[in-house]
Amino acid sequence: MKKLEENITFEQAMEKLEEYAGKLSQEGISLEDAIQAYEEGVRYYGICARTLDEAKQKIEMLEIGEGADD
Numbered sequence: 001m002k003k004l005e006e007n008i009t010f011e012q013a014m015e016k017l018e019e020y021a022g023k024l025s026q027e028g029i030s031l032e033d034a035i036q037a038y039e040e041g042v043r044y045y046g047i048c049a050r051t052l053d054e055a056k057q058k059i060e061m062l063e064i065g066e067g068a069d070d
Contacts, residue, residue, distance in 0.1 A: 010051045017044040 008016075020041035024034060 008047060010048060013044045013047040013051070017041055017048060020044065 020037045023029065023037040024041070029037070
């Protein structure tokens with residue numbers, strides 16, 4: 001999974017997350033397919049959440065740095 005995280009953009013992860021969410025909302029999806037789609041969705045959600053957390057931390061550090069100049 002680490003390799004996937006290094007090579008995927010936030011936008012790509014969001015697309016995959018939406019894809020797997022769509023699969024879960026399909027009628028007649030088998031239990032096995034639903035579990036697999038859920039697991040993949042959770043994986044891509046984690047990638048998105050980590051990317052957003054990293055961006056938030058960078059922004060906070062920039063704001064702290066700007067505050068030091070005052």
